[in-house]
Amino acid sequence: MPMYEFACRACGAEFEELCTAAEAAAGKVACPACGARKSERKLSTFASKDAGGKGGGGCGHGSHGGFG
Numbered sequence: 001m002p003m004y005e006f007a008c009r010a011c012g013a014e015f016e017e018l019c020t021a022a023e024a025a026a027g028k029v030a031c032p033a034c035g036a037r038k039s040e041r042k043l044s045t046f047a048s049k050d051a052g053g054k055g056g057g058g059c060g061h062g063s064h065g066g067f068g
């Protein structure tokens, strides 16, 4: 059984509870602080990372000459 994070909508307490996904989605987990069953599952946050950037290269061309 997974552990979910909840935030009580009645008193604002945040807590973690082991419950099924269905229970978590239904918000039927009782708040340990006030006992209200108005918990709202907190969504885990993701850190997105984007990679980019491309470097360009060049080649030089030179001429040489001379007579000494």
Ligand SMILES: [Zn+2]
Pocket: 008, 009, 010, 011, 012, 013, 031, 032, 033, 034, 035, 036
């Ligand atoms: Zn509460």
